[in-house]
């Protein structure tokens with residue numbers, strides 16, 4: 039090859055490279071950058087969901103570091119507990135949302151509801167639920183600050199968080215309607231710190247049919263049941279209990295939980311998540327297996343879940 043041809047080829051090659059670099063510089067800011075723009079958008083929309091929360095910073099760190107295929111995976115399975123989680127807006131208490139469902143939807147569904155946690159048993163309960171691919175609902179209290187992070191952990195794993203009051207102390211909670219709301223607000227602050235918002239789902243200590251409250255304030259359940267709904271909350275009682283409010287063996291709990299639910303399609307099952315309730319944890323796998331064998335799905339409470347209300351006792 040003559041020398042001048044080789045030089046010319048070299049120069050043309052160089053010019054092409056420079057041209058391509060220039061073109062890339064011009065175009066690259068215009069190319070779609072899905073993970074980054076998604077995080078910017080949700081950052082603005084979800085400010086309330088990211089208050090003082092390690093969970094959300096963890097989530098955005100994951101997002102900004104992901105390539106495209108992983109980002110789209112985030113939108114399906116691992117969306118739980120992130121800024122993009124639709125539950126953040128859907129489940130937040132709102133007086134404008136009053137569309138509740140009081141009838142069974144005819145499907146075989148068990149809604150496991152764990153009261154009184156988080157506790158040192160929550161972690162194990164969550165692992166069992168994962169093992170059986172079950173979603174559940176936790177009506178939490180504020181008594182064990184050491185385990186507050188289990189609230190966000192449960193939420194991230196796809197479970198619903200409801201509120202059961204902060205102190206769970208009947209004399210405190212039912213001293214007056216004002217006292218009740220102070221206690222509810224206290225647990226609301228804890229839950230908001232963990233999941234970013236105040237949920238609409240609540241359960242009264244003792245259920246709405248409790249009569250203990252009458253010894254502190256006569257008629258308080260009638261007033262509260264009406265008022266909380268006007269404020270956008272919904273209270274969930276239960277239609278099946280495993281009986282773990284009292285002391286029982288795991289065998290007995292399995293027996294109660296499974297026999298009471300016979301012939302019921304939408305089962306709102308009462309269980310407890312507290313340090314003293316080891317037998318509940320022991321019974322849980324067998325309760326789940328029983329209902330799975332009967333063709334039941336296990337779901338977390340959402341706004342479409344049948345609302346069971348006990349008759350009010352005072």
Ligand SMILES: [Zn+2]
Pocket residue numbers: 153154202206243244
């Ligand atoms: Zn309770």
